Amino acid sequence: MDSLDLLSITVAAFAQAIAYLFFLYELSQHYRSYVFGGNPQVARKRAIAFSVAVFALFLCVVLLVLQSIIILVVVLFVMAVLVRAIRLRFSLRCLERKEEELDGIKYIVCRSDVANAWYDYRGKIICVSSRLKEVLSEEELKAVIHHESGHAKHRKLGLFTSFIDYSWLYAVTGIALLITLLREISLISMLTILYLVFSEAAITLSATVISWVNEHECDREALLKSGLQPFMAALIKTYVYGSLRRYSSFIDNVKIKEAKEIIDVITASATPKQIYNTLLKYSWNFPKWILDLIINPFYYTHPPLPLRLALLMTYHTRIELGTPDKEQKGKPVH
Numbered sequence: 001m002d003s004l005d006l007l008s009i010t011v012a013a014f015a016q017a018i019a020y021l022f023f024l025y026e027l028s029q030h031y032r033s034y035v036f037g038g039n040p041q042v043a044r045k046r047a048i049a050f051s052v053a054v055f056a057l058f059l060c061v062v063l064l065v066l067q068s069i070i071i072l073v074v075v076l077f078v079m080a081v082l083v084r085a086i087r088l089r090f091s092l093r094c095l096e097r098k099e100e101e102l103d104g105i106k107y108i109v110c111r112s113d114v115a116n117a118w119y120d121y122r123g124k125i126i127c128v129s130s131r132l133k134e135v136l137s138e139e140e141l142k143a144v145i146h147h148e149s150g151h152a153k154h155r156k157l158g159l160f161t162s163f164i165d166y167s168w169l170y171a172v173t174g175i176a177l178l179i180t181l182l183r184e185i186s187l188i189s190m191l192t193i194l195y196l197v198f199s200e201a202a203i204t205l206s207a208t209v210i211s212w213v214n215e216h217e218c219d220r221e222a223l224l225k226s227g228l229q230p231f232m233a234a235l236i237k238t239y240v241y242g243s244l245r246r247y248s249s250f251i252d253n254v255k256i257k258e259a260k261e262i263i264d265v266i267t268a269s270a271t272p273k274q275i276y277n278t279l280l281k282y283s284w285n286f287p288k289w290i291l292d293l294i295i296n297p298f299y300y301t302h303p304p305l306p307l308r309l310a311l312l313m314t315y316h317t318r319i320e321l322g323t324p325d326k327e328q329k330g331k332p333v334h
């Protein structure tokens, strides 16, 4: 064993771990500023720019250290074919499509017993599953449709998020496969794995925040058009019924509390420490998400429900004050 190799990989592994912790701390501060700060537009730009920088940096450093670009290209190609096959096999299929209109917006009701709604970037149309439409009131459905039309409005951010999602998918599975190629059991290979695992966590962290910001932006659009109570109720119902998948037909009439009561709980729980811990937990979810690819080609890209409600609460207060998008100069709220 070359002692210089051992020294350099030890330094690289620990530097990677420290860089990950530093980025985690910084990103949780930027994200908190975005959710709770007085200037969401500036905070959004900072959070996205920081996430992209972390993503690109960790990816480039991993490639340079591994020097296995040819293997990676082969892995990526195989992955692309696999992802396409999985998507075709498991994507949510409409058993029947029916065009409808609400609040001047055209959308497709897709017959399916899974409660869900999405924006079809290719067909440029909003889709709502028949099960979701069934469990929402008209006001709540309107809120969902405005969230999805937010995806049409923020098309560039949405497409950029998709690009990051795909890069994340290829990077984490590619790196995981490269780890399995390191067959020899030695200190150097253990340190290399440590180095790669911290890179996986950092890439997952930044991709997660970019996806969350994309969703939050559309939530803000929906809030402006539909009001707090219907959108909060629609979000909660989508999470509850959606998480039950096909078993959602076993329940009916979920009663949602008043926004005021929900806000009290959220305010008490969305502390800086909890945001840090949530991002920490999500960044280490990548092994589970890689396994999830068997049934779903993407990791879970939506923010946790309490954080979505927290952003609605902040934004609603700003609307009431008459300054929803007011640009202010200032530092992020830490």
Ligand SMILES: [Zn+2]
Pocket (backbone or CB within 6 Å): 147, 148, 151, 215, 218
């Ligand atoms: Zn969305």
